[in-house]
Amino acid sequence: MANEKDTWSHLVDTVLLEYVTNTFYLVMGVAVGVTSIGITSAWLIARCDFFGRSFFAWALVLPLAMPAYIIAYTYTGLLDFSGPLQSFLRHTFDWGYGDYYFPEIKSLGGAICMMSLVLYPYVYLLARTAFANQSASLFEAGQLAGLNARQRFFNISLPLARPTIVVGLSLALMETLADYGTVQYFGVNVFSTGIFRTWFGLGDGLAASQLSSLLLVVVLFLLGLEQFSRRKAKYVQQGGRVITAVKLNSVNQLLAQLFCVVVVMLGFLLPFIQLAYWTIVEAEQVFDATFWQLTLNSLKLASITALLAVIIALAFAYMQRFTRPNRFTASLVFLAGLGYALPGTIIAVGVMLPFSTLDHFIHEQAAHFGIETGLIFSGSLVMLVFAYLIRFLAVSLGNINTAMDNITPYIDEAAKTLGEKTSGIIWRVHLPLLKTSLLSSGLLVFVDTLKELPATMALRPFNFNTLAVRSFELANDEQLANAAPAVITIVLVGLIPVIWLNASMHSNSKTQ
Amino acid sequence: MLKPTTLIFALMFSLSSVITSASEVNIYSARKEMLIKPLLDQFTQATDIKVNLVTGKADALLARLLNEGKLTPADVLLTTDAGRLYRAKQAGMLQSVDSSYLNQHIPAYLRDIDNQWFGLSTRARPIMYSTDRVKPESLSTYEALAQPEFKGKVCIRSSSNIYNQSLVASMLAADEAAKTGQFLQDFVKNFAQPPKGGDRDQIKAVANGICDVTIANTYYLAGMINGNNKDQQEAAAKISIFWPNQGGRGTHVNISGAGIIKSSKNRAAAVKLLEFLASEEAQAWYAQTNNEYPVRQGVAYSPLLESWGTFKADQINLSRLGELNAQAVKLMDKAGWR
Numbered sequence: 120m121a122n123e124k125d126t127w128s129h130l131v132d133t134v135l136l137e138y139v140t141n142t143f144y145l146v147m148g149v150a151v152g153v154t155s156i157g158i159t160s161a162w163l164i165a166r167c168d169f170f171g172r173s174f175f176a177w178a179l180v181l182p183l184a185m186p187a188y189i190i191a192y193t194y195t196g197l198l199d200f201s202g203p204l205q206s207f208l209r210h211t212f213d214w215g216y217g218d219y220y221f222p223e224i225k226s227l228g229g230a231i232c233m234m235s236l237v238l239y240p241y242v243y244l245l246a247r248t249a250f251a252n253q254s255a256s257l258f259e260a261g262q263l264a265g266l267n268a269r270q271r272f273f274n275i276s277l278p279l280a281r282p283t284i285v286v287g288l289s290l291a292l293m294e295t296l297a298d299y300g301t302v303q304y305f306g307v308n309v310f311s312t313g314i315f316r317t318w319f320g321l322g323d324g325l326a327a328s329q330l331s332s333l334l335l336v337v338v339l340f341l342l343g344l345e346q347f348s349r350r351k352a353k354y355v356q357q358g359g360r361v362i363t364a365v366k367l368n369s370v371n372q373l374l375a376q377l378f379c380v381v382v383v384m385l386g387f388l389l390p391f392i393q394l395a396y397w398t399i400v401e402a403e404q405v406f407d408a409t410f411w412q413l414t415l416n417s418l419k420l421a422s423i424t425a426l427l428a429v430i431i432a433l434a435f436a437y438m439q440r441f442t443r444p445n446r447f448t449a450s451l452v453f454l455a456g457l458g459y460a461l462p463g464t465i466i467a468v469g470v471m472l473p474f475s476t477l478d479h480f481i482h483e484q485a486a487h488f489g490i491e492t493g494l495i496f497s498g499s500l501v502m503l504v505f506a507y508l509i510r511f512l513a514v515s516l517g518n519i520n521t522a523m524d525n526i527t528p529y530i531d532e533a534a535k536t537l538g539e540k541t542s543g544i545i546w547r548v549h550l551p552l553l554k555t556s557l558l559s560s561g562l563l564v565f566v567d568t569l570k571e572l573p574a575t576m577a578l579r580p581f582n583f584n585t586l587a588v589r590s591f592e593l594a595n596d597e598q599l600a601n602a603a604p605a606v607i608t609i610v611l612v613g614l615i616p617v618i619w620l621n622a623s624m625h626s627n628s629k630t631q
Numbered sequence: 632m633l634k635p636t637t638l639i640f641a642l643m644f645s646l647s648s649v650i651t652s653a654s655e656v657n658i659y660s661a662r663k664e665m666l667i668k669p670l671l672d673q674f675t676q677a678t679d680i681k682v683n684l685v686t687g688k689a690d691a692l693l694a695r696l697l698n699e700g701k702l703t704p705a706d707v708l709l710t711t712d713a714g715r716l717y718r719a720k721q722a723g724m725l726q727s728v729d730s731s732y733l734n735q736h737i738p739a740y741l742r743d744i745d746n747q748w749f750g751l752s753t754r755a756r757p758i759m760y761s762t763d764r765v766k767p768e769s770l771s772t773y774e775a776l777a778q779p780e781f782k783g784k785v786c787i788r789s790s791s792n793i794y795n796q797s798l799v800a801s802m803l804a805a806d807e808a809a810k811t812g813q814f815l816q817d818f819v820k821n822f823a824q825p826p827k828g829g830d831r832d833q834i835k836a837v838a839n840g841i842c843d844v845t846i847a848n849t850y851y852l853a854g855m856i857n858g859n860n861k862d863q864q865e866a867a868a869k870i871s872i873f874w875p876n877q878g879g880r881g882t883h884v885n886i887s888g889a890g891i892i893k894s895s896k897n898r899a900a901a902v903k904l905l906e907f908l909a910s911e912e913a914q915a916w917y918a919q920t921n922n923e924y925p926v927r928q929g930v931a932y933s934p935l936l937e938s939w940g941t942f943k944a945d946q947i948n949l950s951r952l953g954e955l956n957a958q959a960v961k962l963m964d965k966a967g968w969r
């Protein structure tokens with residue numbers, strides 16, 4: 120419609136700089152937030168022994184079940200000028216507007232806090248596994264070399280865990296880039312809001328897709344930079360004794376517990392209580408019979424997507440392991456994971472084209488035989504699951520690739536000399552070692568799919584609803600209270616695999 | 632062992648869905664389910680025509696229609712603004728409907744010149760002000776809110792929102808672009824805070840003394856008054872509505888409306904549905920349930936709408952809003968209206 124050159128010169132003259140700087144600060148802020156919370160909590164759980172540790176081990180994963188825009192709405196309800204906290208302060212001290220300072224929740228800083236609170240589990244989950252599996256002998260060597268605890272952390276543990284932490288961090292940051300709901304509500308103009316503004320407001324789809332590509336180029340650059348920075352290093356670990364956790368003294372125990380409590384409180388409990396309150400007090404329509412159908416639909420989509428995402432990631436991982444290292448497969452894996460940085464609507468529109476082209480082609484071919492096929496894939500759940508995979512494959516790819524890299528090739532060779540065939544190596548050697556990563560990446564994709572809204576909205580078949588769609592529908596005209604029952608159900612359904620995963624990881628670590 | 636590829640294909644086919652039924656109509660709706668489903672259920676009861684529904688964001692639905700092309704199963708597109716209907720028409724996705732019933736009951740300015748789409752309810756976007764701090768005499772037009780006396784007194788949501796884009800487009804339609812550009816420059820200087828949140832948040836901000844006036848859609852205020860949230864009820868009680876530009880072109884209104892898809896295979900049912908949505912009972916439902924204004928004359932308002940009084944609406948042909956949307960967004964970008 121609009122002239123693309125005009126659009127670009129308009130963007131450059133007016134808003135592009137703001138998009139770029141805001142996006143930069145947002146990504147940097149969330150990076151600091153998720154690494155500090157994620158690494159600290161992972162270290163505490165993996166390496167320290169304190170009362171409540173096994174409880175916090177899974178409680179710290181809970182914020183994952185909270186969609187960022189939901190937590191943004193709930194905190195706005197609590198911390199806004201007209202919210203209970205500020206109203207209380209004004210009543211108590213007889214203040215009026217402008218008499219006191221209170222941080223504004225609907226701001227760039229607020230968006231950084233919200234996203235850090237729900238995205239740190241990516242770093243936590245991955246770093247925890249990395250820290251827990253580090254071998255004891257390295258630390259003994261460090262001790263002998265005269266390194267103190269702090270030096271051992273920064274010189275041994277952290278560098279060893281780095282590739283894994285970077286995977287978690289890049290997932291969190293890609294999710295940040297893809298977010299639209301939170302930044303839009305907080306009035307922070309970033310790339311994702313810019314893409315939609317250009318597309319819908321200026322009516323320029325081409326410029327919007329160019330903006331999206333620009334975003335991907337930046338992501339590619341950052342990921343490439345990271346890989347380049349550790350190009351020589353190989354992070355294969357010897358097996359051997361896994362390090363044991365250190366029993367904390369009582370003061371440190373208290374600090375550790377306090378840290379975990381605050382994180383779980385802010386990232387999960389407080390918003391959850393707010394949602395529960397809304398469900399009980401304000402929501403007009405609470406649970407009805409259709410909720411079962413919705414829950415079933417959500418579960419079906421999420422488990423199929425999680426299963427496929429794990430299988431595909433595993434296939435990619437083996438493609439790399441069993442072939443000579445080559446640029447082609449490496450970049451294929453790289454590209455397959457990029458969808459995570461794009462808003463769901465963009466992915467949805469992106470998958471429409473190939474499927475509808477295919478449908479039209481089939482329709483025309485069948486027409487020669489007098490058959491009308493109509494649309495086969497478009498508007499079907501196949502296309503929706505495909506879109507989910509494009510969007511979420513990064514999660515399982517990152518997880519499983521890292522885990523695969525950690526299995527030393529010597530194991531394969533040892534198994535071969537003992538007469539194992541390739542299939543035996545996969546089933547009896549690799550899979551047990553990969554089990555934790557397979558489960559946790561499956562869980563992450565499952566929960567992500569459960570929460571996914573824009574692609575589901577755009578691609579679903581007629582009369583097909585999920586919990587996320589229903590929560591959006593009920594959050595009518597900026598009213599989250601009515602959506603609270605649906606959101607609570609999403610969170611509860613998301614809890615099932617979290618608890619199950621934790622239990623199986625626990626039993627896994629016992630058997631090892 | 633089952634090969635993964637076999638498994639994947641089996642899963643995929645278990646997921647593919649094909650819809651077939653005799654008498655039905657398929658809707659892509661940007662109106663949320665709870666704001667249209669009750670009406671559709673009534674329609675099914677009255678006519679025995681089954682209604683299949685997908686709701687979604689208007690632009691994503693448009694993209695879907697465009698991709699599905701002539702094979703699309705959709706018969707009707709429902710949107711919550713005229714701009715998207717205009718876009719659908721421009722893309723050749725809609726067809727003309729010659730229904731004397733629709734022509735008779737929907738005023739000409741609320742439908743497309745070629746009858747490719749029809750407004751089904753109007754949504755007014757007046758000025759809302761603090762009853763305590765603002766004298767209604769000090770208010771007159773949208774344009775007057777750019778005067779220096781309103782410095783630091785105006786709250787309004789982001790310009791990414793379609794309602795603000797349409798409002799500015801309506802100004803562009805009424806005045807020369809330079810004047811609207813100047814208005815925007817001055818208007819932005821009067822903002823009490825950077826735009827954030829939705830219409831309800833602006834109304835709350837006025838109630839709490841952060842600013843004195845805002846521009847918002849009436850049904851948000853109605854929702855606050857009728858909802859279960861005590862804070863919002865209290866906030867809404869401090870707000871009054873002012874109908875701007877009554878001496879001139881009138882208060883800006885947008886529509887929710889519908890058009891029939893060009894390749895519709897259920898055209899007769901689709902026309903029936905549109906006529907039903909323009910019927911007296913359906914029109915009354917819009918007013919009662921969501922406090923939108925009926926497009927049809929003689930339909931009773933809800934008591935709340937009644938209490939806000941009648942007003943002169945800007946009767947610009949709504950297609951213009953679609954035509955001028957991109958220009959409006961550019962001017963808002965230039966003025967720094969986030």
